[in-house]
Amino acid sequence: MSKIEETVIIVGAGLAGICASYYLLKNNIPHLILEKSSQIGGIWSSMCWPGIRCDTEIINYSYSFRPLASQQSLVSGKTISNYLKATSEDLGIIDKIRFDTEVIEARFCSAEKKWSIKTNGGYFKSQFIINANGYFRAKPYIPEFSGVDRFQGQVSHLFELSADPDLRGKSIVLIGSGASAISAAPALVKAGASLSLLQRSPSYIYEDSNRIGIFVNIAQKLLRVGFSFPIASVNFFLQLKSDLVFVLFRKAPWIGKIFFRHHWKTTVDSETYAEHFCPAYNPWEQRIPVATGLKRLIREKKIKLVTGRIDSFDESGIVLTDGRHISSDLCVLATGFNLNFFKFDIFVDNELVDSRGINFYKGMMMGGIPNYFQPFGPPHTSFTRRVETISKHIVKIMSYMHRHELDTVSIDRKKIAQVPRITPNYIMRNLEALPAIYGSLELPSIDNLCYYHFRPADYLFSGDAGTKTKTPAVRGYRASPSENRG
Numbered sequence: 021m022s023k024i025e026e027t028v029i030i031v032g033a034g035l036a037g038i039c040a041s042y043y044l045l046k047n048n049i050p051h052l053i054l055e056k057s058s059q060i061g062g063i064w065s066s067m068c069w070p071g072i073r074c075d076t077e078i079i080n081y082s083y084s085f086r087p088l089a090s091q092q093s094l095v096s097g098k099t100i101s102n103y104l105k106a107t108s109e110d111l112g113i114i115d116k117i118r119f120d121t122e123v124i125e126a127r128f129c130s131a132e133k134k135w136s137i138k139t140n141g142g143y144f145k146s147q148f149i150i151n152a153n154g155y156f157r158a159k160p161y162i163p164e165f166s167g168v169d170r171f172q173g174q175v176s177h178l179f180e181l182s183a184d185p186d187l188r189g190k191s192i193v194l195i196g197s198g199a200s201a202i203s204a205a206p207a208l209v210k211a212g213a214s215l216s217l218l219q220r221s222p223s224y225i226y227e228d229s230n231r232i233g234i235f236v237n238i239a240q241k242l243l244r245v246g247f248s249f250p251i252a253s254v255n256f257f258l259q260l261k262s263d264l265v266f267v268l269f270r271k272a273p274w275i276g277k278i279f280f281r282h283h284w285k286t287t288v289d290s291e292t293y294a295e296h297f298c299p300a301y302n303p304w305e306q307r308i309p310v311a312t313g314l315k316r317l318i319r320e321k322k323i324k325l326v327t328g329r330i331d332s333f334d335e336s337g338i339v340l341t342d343g344r345h346i347s348s349d350l351c352v353l354a355t356g357f358n359l360n361f362f363k364f365d366i367f368v369d370n371e372l373v374d375s376r377g378i379n380f381y382k383g384m385m386m387g388g389i390p391n392y393f394q395p396f397g398p399p400h401t402s403f404t405r406r407v408e409t410i411s412k413h414i415v416k417i418m419s420y421m422h423r424h425e426l427d428t429v430s431i432d433r434k435k436i437a438q439v440p441r442i443t444p445n446y447i448m449r450n451l452e453a454l455p456a457i458y459g460s461l462e463l464p465s466i467d468n469l470c471y472y473h474f475r476p477a478d479y480l481f482s483g484d485a486g487t488k489t490k491t492p493a494v495r496g497y498r499a500s501p502s503e504n505r506g
């Protein structure tokens with residue numbers, strides 16, 4: 021069967037894939053994007069449940085090469101999906117995308133120094149792969165609930181709801197306390213439901229006014245008349261603020277605790293605060309969901325907060341371990357995700373690469389996989405800020421290799437201690453399966469200045485016609501047959 025050959029194959033046309041394509045295009049590096057769905061935008065196009073939106077200010081989440089100006093600081097998933105589509109169309113990225121093309125297997129041949137990529141639509145070959153296949157498993161995490169089959173109402177996962185469901189007159193229990201539950205709750209009330217928000221244990225929640233600040237507003241106005249520097253500066257300061265708050269709350273949790281107590285003071289009394297908003301963990305040990313309109317709905321008693329463990333379901337609702345009962349017609353699960361970094365099988369010659377615990381250098385390259393990049397953002401802040409830096413870094417590596425006629429770049433596989441930056445349930449229950457990140461501080465405002473300068477000595481190159489040839493260490497690991505897809 022004939023193969024299409026390109027210098028680079030990007031897997032996935034989500035935020036990371038489009039970003040990588042932009043920088044490759046800008047540097048005339050030939051490439052194709054293989055996308056398994058028929059649309060651009062990744063999770064922002066595939067998920068459309070009520071209230072889905074970004075928790076990061078959009079000016080900081082959109083690409084620096086095409087900032088998205090908005091009067092709202094947090095925008096909907098639909099807005100981001102439209103933005104990614106428009107970006108791809110306006111910048112010619114769309115012509116690089118092969119839709120409905122799912123990568124099933126990628127195999128690096130050490131003799132040929134090339135990747136062979138098997139898809140549902142034929143074979144491709146490339147020197148490099150940029151894997152932007154996302155990191156959430158397609159199926160959400162659903163805990164087992166005893167007695168759920170006795171429940172006479174309906175149980176749906178949040179992701180199964182349409183964007184605009186008619187929930188008039190319905191009494192809903194929304195189970196979860198993460199970002200998805202907190203952004204969905206006001207949307208479910210808007211759709212007509214009376215809502216109980218059931219969380220297993222208290223959580224820190226930050227309420228945002230959803231209005232842009234004065235400096236963002238001025239920078240956006242200046243951008244419209246052609247000045248891009250103010251937006252770049254604002255973005256730097258937003259990033260710095262986000263990183264500083266993260267470090268401050270982690271290093272001095274008492275400051276974070278005082279902050280959150282003060283933040284909810286005018287909405288709830290101290291007893292309610294202690295019951296629902298005062299977790300056993302410290303601020304920023306888990307991602308802090310950002311609410312918009314939640315305070316008002318709690319004050320108006322349109323959302324009832326319930327904190328307690330589910331014992332079982334009965335015919336009319338949920339029984340908690342302390343004996344309380346919550347009646348409902350519809351139980352909506354916002355119980356989180358499972359993670360999966362490889363959505364297809366990756367081989368180096370005949371060895372299947374195991375992503376469990378693999379060393380993940382700078383959120384960009386994985387140990388022992390030559391000519392392979394996987395852009396990944398830090399967990400506490402804008403994914404885009406690091407993914408853009410990584411895309412530029414990849415271009416530097418490729419350009420260096422081109423200039424020096426090098427065939428492969430890699431880093432050795434080695435054992436790195438798994439120290440998760442944050443410890444929410446979805447990370448802790450997947451911990452063994454996750455790559456171990458190292459090589460940066462995971463603080464983009466500092467990393468982007470200090471940790472992503474290209475230094476050839478940081479990598480193993482081979483095929484060097486000159487003096488310094490190194491062979492990548494691609495052996496010494498073996499995986500059991502994977503179940504990557506799905």
Ligand SMILES: Cc1cc2nc3c(=O)[nH]c(=O)nc-3n(C[C@H](O)[C@H](O)[C@H](O)COP(=O)(O)OP(=O)(O)OC[C@H]3O[C@@H](n4cnc5c(N)ncnc54)[C@H](O)[C@@H]3O)c2cc1C
Nearest residue numbers: 032034035036056062063074075076123153154363402403
């Ligand atoms: C509800 C929600 C809210 C979030 N909020 C924020 C936020 O506020 N701030 C933030 O920074 N991040 C947030 N994130 C994280 C978000 O995932 C990233 O910001 C970013 O969108 C990830 O982009 P991606 O391109 O890496 O992955 P994805 O968006 O998952 O895209 C991956 C693409 O790869 C394709 N693909 C997968 N497997 C294959 C295959 N085998 N072959 C071909 N194509 C394939 C998929 O179809 C998809 O189009 C949020 C995520 C969710 C789910």
